[in-house]
Each structure stands twice: as C-alpha cells, then as structure tokens.
Amino acid sequence: MKLNFFLNNEETCFEIEPDALLVDVLRDNGFVSVKVGCREGNCGCCTVLIDGEPLMSCITLAAQVEGRHVETVESLGSMQNPHILQTTLVDHSAVQCGFCTPGILLATKSLLAKNPNPTEAEVRRAIDGNLCRCTGYVKIVEGILDAAAKMRENT
Amino acid sequence: MIERFEYPKTKEALLSLLSPEAVLVAGATALYKDAKLKTAGYAIDITRCGLDKIVVRDNEIEIGATARLKDLTVENLGNSAEARMIAATAFSIASTQIRAAVTVGGNVVHPAPWSDLPVVFYALDAKVKVETASEAFELNFEELCSNDPRKLLRGGVVTAIVVPLSKANRKMRFEKFQMTDTEIALANFAGVWTEVDGKIVDPRMVIGTLSPRPCRATNMEAALVGKAPEVENFEAAAQAAKEEIKIMPNFRMKVETRARILGVFLRRALEAAQNDAPYDRCHCSGNPILR
Numbered sequence: 221m222k223l224n225f226f227l228n229n230e231e232t233c234f235e236i237e238p239d240a241l242l243v244d245v246l247r248d249n250g251f252v253s254v255k256v257g258c259r260e261g262n263c264g265c266c267t268v269l270i271d272g273e274p275l276m277s278c279i280t281l282a283a284q285v286e287g288r289h290v291e292t293v294e295s296l297g298s299m300q301n302p303h304i305l306q307t308t309l310v311d312h313s314a315v316q317c318g319f320c321t322p323g324i325l326l327a328t329k330s331l332l333a334k335n336p337n338p339t340e341a342e343v344r345r346a347i348d349g350n351l352c353r354c355t356g357y358v359k360i361v362e363g364i365l366d367a368a369a370k371m372r373e374n375t
Numbered sequence: 376m377i378e379r380f381e382y383p384k385t386k387e388a389l390l391s392l393l394s395p396e397a398v399l400v401a402g403a404t405a406l407y408k409d410a411k412l413k414t415a416g417y418a419i420d421i422t423r424c425g426l427d428k429i430v431v432r433d434n435e436i437e438i439g440a441t442a443r444l445k446d447l448t449v450e451n452l453g454n455s456a457e458a459r460m461i462a463a464t465a466f467s468i469a470s471t472q473i474r475a476a477v478t479v480g481g482n483v484v485h486p487a488p489w490s491d492l493p494v495v496f497y498a499l500d501a502k503v504k505v506e507t508a509s510e511a512f513e514l515n516f517e518e519l520c521s522n523d524p525r526k527l528l529r530g531g532v533v534t535a536i537v538v539p540l541s542k543a544n545r546k547m548r549f550e551k552f553q554m555t556d557t558e559i560a561l562a563n564f565a566g567v568w569t570e571v572d573g574k575i576v577d578p579r580m581v582i583g584t585l586s587p588r589p590c591r592a593t594n595m596e597a598a599l600v601g602k603a604p605e606v607e608n609f610e611a612a613a614q615a616a617k618e619e620i621k622i623m624p625n626f627r628m629k630v631e632t633r634a635r636i637l638g639v640f641l642r643r644a645l646e647a648a649q650n651d652a653p654y655d656r657c658h659c660s661g662n663p664i665l666r
Contacts, residue, residue, distance in 0.1 A: 221379060238377040239412050261404060261473060273445070273475040279404050280476070283380040284420060327471060348557050349470025 225285045227251075228295040234282070242268070242277040242285060246292065253293045253322045257351075264350035267323035268292055274327045274349070293322035296329060304374070305329065305367045312363035316354035324350045328364050336372055340365060377412065381419045386534065389424045390508045393530060401441050401478040405485050422478070426534055431458075434540055440480025440533040444468055444492075447479070455540050456547055456651075457499055460565070463654035464495045464549045470557045480533040484524045486588070488623070489559040493520065494583035495549050497591070498565035501538045507531035520588045543569045546604065548648035552640050554627075560584045561628050562637060564644050568599065575599045580612075582641075585622045585633065594619040595641070604649045606642070613641035 223234045223245070236245050243266045246254045254277055257263035261279040268277045269291040270284075297303030305325055315321050324347050331338055331346035338346070343364050344357075352360065377398065383389040396416035398406070406412055426441040431453040438447070438461075447465035452458035468474060468491055482492045483503060497516035505512055505528055514527055547567040551560045562585055568578040578596045583589040595616035602608040617638045622630045646652075 238380055238418060261476075264470065264472060267472055274472045275476050276404075276472045281400065281403055281406070281418075283418065284400060284403060284422075286380065286382060286420070346471055349472040 221283065223282055223286060225287060226289040228291055229289070236282050238281075238283055240282045242280040242282045242290075245282040246277060246290075251292045251294065255319055255322065257319070262351070263320075264323045264327070264347075265320050267326050267350060269295075269326050269330055272330055272333060274323075274330045276349070291326065291329075293325050296325055304370050305332075305364070308367035308370060309360065309363040312359045312366060314355060314359040314363040320350055320352040320354075324352070324360060328367075332368055332371065336368060336375075338365070338368060343368075377415050377418045379417045381417060383419065383421070383424050386424050386426065386506070389419065389421055389426075389532065390506060392419050393508060393532065395530065399532060401481045402443070402476040404473065404476050404481070421532060426480075427478075432540075436461075436538045436540065438479050438536045438538065440483075440535055441478045444474040444477045444479070444482070445471075456545060457538055457540055459654065460499075460547050460549050461492075461495060461538065464491050464551075464565075466654075467491060467549075467551050467553070467556075469559075479536055483519065483536060484528070484533055486519075486524065487559070488587050489561075489563070489584045490589075491549070491551060491560060491563050491583065494563050494581050494589045495565045496536060496538065497589050498547070498549075498567045498579045498581040499538050500579065501536050503533055504535040504537060505529070505531045506534050513537075516589075517591075520590065541569070544571075545569050546648040546651070548644050548652075550640065550644035550647065552636065559627075561625070562633060562640055564641060566644060566648055568604075568648075570604060573603055574601050575604055575608075576601070580616070582616065582620055584625075585620050585637070587623060590620075592616040592619055604645075606646065609642045609645040609649075610638075612645065613638045616641050 221238050223236045243254055255265035257265040259278045261276040266276050266278040267274050271288050297306050309315055327347050327350055343361050381392050398411045398415035398418050400418050400420045401422055422441045426439045428439045429442055429451045430437040436452055444465040447462050449458055449462050486493050503514045549565045552562040553560050563583040566580045568575045578599045580592040580595045581589050582592050595612045598612040598615040622633050624630055
C-alpha cells in the first residue's frame with residue numbers, strides 16, 4: 221500500500237507493507253537517525269514526532285501516520301547548520317555514544333514547543349522515555365535547560 | 376495478513392466497517408506483536424472519527440475511547456476529586472511517549488494485569504459505552520474484569536468511558552507501587568468511599584496487579600463499612616485485604632515480598648484518601664507516589 225504523509229515538512233509517499241513498523245520504514249528509506257534499540261517501546265531511541273508529539277516508532281505501525289506530520293532529527297538541523305539544541309548538548313558534553321541523542325532531541329523539541337521555559341522537573345519528565353546508558357542524564361538536562369534559555373533569548 | 380488500512384472519518388463510517396475480518400488500530404502499542412495483525416483481512420484506524428472528545432457534565436465525565444493518556448489532565452477533566460484521581464493515575468503510567476500513544480479505550484479493552492486505569496474506573500463504577508452497527512450498550516467494570524473484555528464487545532467498538540461524579544462527601548485515592556517513575560506497577564489500588572455521620576459507607580476497594588485482573592477487595596470493604604475513617608480501622612482493613620488476595624507470581628518481585636508490603640501500602644493509601652493528600656508523581660525507588 222502507499223503511505224502518504226509529511227516527513228520533515230515534505231510531502232512523502234512510500235510503498236509499504238500494511239503491517240510494517242514505522243521505524244523500519246523510516247530506516248529503510250534512509251532516515252537512519254531513527255535508531256533501533258529494544259523494539260518494545262522501552263528505550264526511546266526510536267522516538268519521532270508525530271503531529272508534534274513524541275512517540276516510539278518501533279511500536280507504531282507505519283500506516284498509522286497516513287496524512288500526519290512526522291519529524292525525525294533531520295528536521296532540527298544538519299551538520300552544516302545545526303540547531304541550537306544540538307550545539308548546546310555537544311557543548312555540555314551531553315553526547316557520548318550518541319545513540320539516544322536523536323530521540324532525546326525530538327522529545328525536547330516537543331517539550332519546548334509547548335513550554336519554552338521548563339523547570340528541571342519538566343525536562344526530566346519530557347525525556348523520561350529516553351534511556352541513556354552513557355551520561356547519567358545530568359549533562360543532558362543541563363544542556364536542555366541552557367538551550368531553552370538561549371532559544372528564549374533569540375525570540 | 377492485512378491487505379489494506381481504512382481511515383473512517385465518522386463514527387458511522389467506522390461502525391459500517393466492523394467485521395470479524397477487521398483489526399482495530401488506535402494506539403497500537405500492543406498490536407504490533409498481536410497475532411491478529413497477521414490473520415486479519417484489513418485494519419481500521421479508529422483515531423480519526425471523533426472518538427477522542429472529553430466532555431465534563433454536572434454529573435459525569437465522558438472520556439472518548441481514543442483520547443490518549445496524555446489528554447487526561449485536570450485541564451480537560453475538570454477539578455473534581457474523580458478528575459484529579461484519573462489525571463494522577465494517567466500521569467503515573469509509563470513514559471511521555473507511551474502516554475502520547477496509549478488510548479483510554481485500548482487500556483480498558485487490552486488490559487495487562489498491571490494496568491492502572493481499569494483499577495480506577497472499577498473503583499469509580501465507570502461504565503464503558505460500546506456500539507456495533509446495530510446496537511449500543513454499556514458494560515461495567517465488574518463484567519470487564521471477570522471476562523475477556525474483547526469477548527464482551529459483540530464485535531463492536533468502545534466509544535467512551537463514562538465516570539459518574541458524586542456530590543456526596545467522598546474520599547478517594549489511587550496508589551501505585553512501582554520501582555521507578557516509568558515502570559509498571561508491582562501493586563496498584565483505587566479506593567472510594569462516602570462519609571456519612573463520621574462513618575464509612577459504600578466503600579469500593581479495587582486492587583490490581585497482584586491477580587490477573589483487578590478485583591474488589593470485599594473483605595477489605597466489609598472491614599470498613601460503618602467504621603470511622605481512622606488509622607486502626609485502616610490497618611484492620613488492610614490486613615483483611617492481605618488475607619483475601621491471592622498474589623500471583625511475578626518475576627519482578629517475589630510473592631512473599633509483595634505480601635509484606637501490601638498491608639502498609641493499602642493503609643497508606645487509605646490515610647492519603649482520608650487526608651485528601653495531593654498527588655505527586657515524584658518518588659524514589661520503593662515508595663508509593665504519595666509524598
């Protein structure tokens with residue numbers, strides 16, 4: 221079946237199997253920033269935004285996003301033009317292996333779109349579905365809070 | 376295996392599509408590993424036909440079946456005690472991503488032993504509205520928790536969960552014992568009672584997770600009826616529940632350990648209800664959600 225949706229703000233059409241998982245469809249079409257971790261909706265490294273909400277693409281059928289807006293981390297920034305969220309996390313040493321980072325960035329993007337001035341507790345809640353085995357979360361949270369402050373200054 | 380997806384835009388269109396060949400897709404967080412995905416002829420995405428509305432009336436809250444857990448906030452449910460309990464329960468479930476996906480109807484129709492919302496809805500005596508192409512009917516949680524919910528639907532679809540609101544002086548509380556903020560419950564409980572002339576009447580005590588389905592703790596209720604809402608009576612009621620509940624094995628925590636904590640857990644829940652304690656999701660390992 222054909223899946224018509226918006227991927228990183230571009231009208232997109234993929235040919236898919238009706239029971240295909242979104243994570244596999246995205247990765248098979250080149251969006252390998254969406255990582256495969258647990259395939260059970262536990263680790264969060266497959267997080268994408270669907271209509272602005274963070275969801276686990278490993279337990280989402282691709283067909284569920286028909287007509288919807290899906291965002292991967294590519295919607296945030298690029299190597300040549302990174303988003304302030306990306307640069308700030310790097311500056312805070314909040315990225316080690318990097319496997320969890322795309323999911324955390326997207327969860328954060330969703331948070332800051334609704335709440336540009338979150339508390340630390342709100343940041344921790346927003347990323348409570350994103351496991352990181354490397355950093356211990358402290359620098360991630362600090363980085364997000366710092367990035368949020370910078371983004372507020374820029375607006 | 377499914378060969379097509381349908382995306383009905385109205386409830387009537389959805390009902391006309393129902394058949395034994397169809398598999399319904401809402402949050403789908405459990406569907407991806409459901410055998411029915413391989414055997415069904417087609418899938419119906421039921422999230423686009425307006426079944427996600429939350430309506431607050433004087434005497435009830437109607438929660439659309441495809442409302443997500445993230446939508447169960449006091450902003451949407453109102454500020455009644457029932458609304459606060461439902462919101463606190465929803466907020467305690469899993470992670471931000473899961474709460475954005477899981478639907479209220481799905482949580483009721485595809486329950487796991489550790490599911491939280493069915494415990495609360497059972498204690499609140501909520502009703503589940505179901506519609507097929509030819510009829511509409513209601514189910515209560517005693518039926519849903521005694522049977523396979525899917526077999527009760529007569530091939531229909533859950534459209535809403537209706538929670539009655541009471542004007543009486545009611546006390547209520549949801550409590551959950553979980554090791555971290557996002558893990559499943561090791562024990563959960565919802566209790567509701569009315570206070571008349573300083574005595575407990577009409578208690579509804581529901582314990583989840585310890586048995587395959589939520590169950591009314593009838594001995595606990597009997598120990599509370601006609602008693603003053605005081606600590607020694609709460610302790611006696613918690614003890615009655617401990618003796619009544621047959622705890623099933625769970626690889627996360629031994630039966631003996633869960634039995635030991637159950638009495639304290641239930642007593643604390645009853646005290647919190649009596650004191651109208653505020654809900655706080657932050658808790659450290661081993662403590663219930665109340666601060």
